[in-house]
Amino acid sequence: MYSGKSRHWHIGVIGGSGLSGGIELENAQEIAVSSPFGEPSGPVVQGRIGNVRFTFLARHGQGHRIPPSRINYRANIDVLKRCRVTDILSLSAIGSLREEIAPGTFVTPDQFIDRTEGRERSFFDTGLVTHVSIADPVCPRLAGTAAQAARNAGAAVHEGGCYLAMEGPQFSTRAESRMYRAWGADVIGMTAMPEARLAREAELPYALLGMATDYDAWREEDAGVEASDIIAVMKSNVDLARRAVRELALLLPEVREPSAIDTALDNAVITSPAMRDPKLVARLDAVAGRLLFPDVEE
Numbered sequence: 523m524y525s526g527k528s529r530h531w532h533i534g535v536i537g538g539s540g541l542s543g544g545i546e547l548e549n550a551q552e553i554a555v556s557s558p559f560g561e562p563s564g565p566v567v568q569g570r571i572g573n574v575r576f577t578f579l580a581r582h583g584q585g586h587r588i589p590p591s592r593i594n595y596r597a598n599i600d601v602l603k604r605c606r607v608t609d610i611l612s613l614s615a616i617g618s619l620r621e622e623i624a625p626g627t628f629v630t631p632d633q634f635i636d637r638t639e640g641r642e643r644s645f646f647d648t649g650l651v652t653h654v655s656i657a658d659p660v661c662p663r664l665a666g667t668a669a670q671a672a673r674n675a676g677a678a679v680h681e682g683g684c685y686l687a688m689e690g691p692q693f694s695t696r697a698e699s700r701m702y703r704a705w706g707a708d709v710i711g712m713t714a715m716p717e718a719r720l721a722r723e724a725e726l727p728y729a730l731l732g733m734a735t736d737y738d739a740w741r742e743e744d745a746g747v748e749a750s751d752i753i754a755v756m757k758s759n760v761d762l763a764r765r766a767v768r769e770l771a772l773l774l775p776e777v778r779e780p781s782a783i784d785t786a787l788d789n790a791v792i793t794s795p796a797m798r799d800p801k802l803v804a805r806l807d808a809v810a811g812r813l814l815f816p817d818v819e820e
């Protein structure tokens with residue numbers, strides 16, 4: 523059972539639209555991992571790039587079967603934690619809400635606005651009340667390294683910015699798109715929330731490497747977005763994204779120094795030990811094992 527993090531990097535990569543086919547890993551092995559939170563999007567593929575371990579999960583399942591609203595984000599994060607990843611890199615297609623973020627640009631957002639509805643957004647519940655801070659929802663260390671890796675791979679990179687997570691599955695109206703710009707959002711997608719919230723609850727530093735595929739609906743002169751156009755742009759970006767992951771492995775130092783996010787639950791659990799729901803506690807063996815089962819050795 524999980525009791526602490528390795529001193530070596532193990533990156534969980536969640537591959538979004540256009541990336542269901544995975545990333546290139548040495549000695550790749552597919553394994554099915556089950557979760558007490560239900561069905562994850564599919565099996566994971568584990569392997570290495572040089573000295574860095576990777577576990578890859580296709581967010582929408584093989585063949586892009588699962589829409590954003592039906593993804594079991596909790597099971598996906600739980601499974602990655604069970605695989606003992608140390609950090610999570612999300613690869614996503616995003617729409618651009620800013621002229622200067624042209625389609626083709628890679629973006630590492632550092633903030634989110636969550637407009638999703640009805641998705642399970644916490645591992646915790648009655649019997650284990652927990653409030654983690656997500657003021658800074660992205661890990662600056664991983665995001666900065668991912669941005670440099672994308673640059674080394676040859677991509678144009680925009681660092682920082684706010685990602686608006688919408689429910690979908692329809693794209694935004696022009697009025698919504700203009701409103702999100704007025705709110706200060708820079709890019710838009712349908713999946714980073716609640717993924718980023720859950721990663722924080724699982725004490726996993728999270729960064730998103732987004733690939734701008736379109737200008738959403740705010741530019742009067744443009745027609746609205748089409749999914750087929752997004753997939754076409756993503757197809758031309760997939761090799762670049764895979765190269766960026768390889769460059770990331772080269773950039774990461776041999777030893778992973780601990781992150782403050784590794785202990786995000788330390789001041790977050792409110793329910794007194796005697797009043798905790800044992801069934802819920804048992805389901806959290808991977809997500810919160812460090813805190814709830816401190817004596818269990820791996």
Ligand SMILES: CSC[C@H]1O[C@H](OP(=O)(O)O)[C@H](O)[C@@H]1O
Pocket residue numbers: 537538539540581582590613614615616711712713714749752753
């Ligand atoms: C295929 S177009 C819309 C779809 O693409 C993005 O997916 P992901 O974030 O998994 O790359 C967007 O969020 C929508 O789910």
Ligand SMILES: Nc1ncnc2[nH]cnc12
Pocket residue numbers: 615616617618688693694710711712735736737738739747752
């Ligand atoms: N314009 C857009 N809106 C929502 N999700 C997207 N993914 C890629 N482009 C998008």
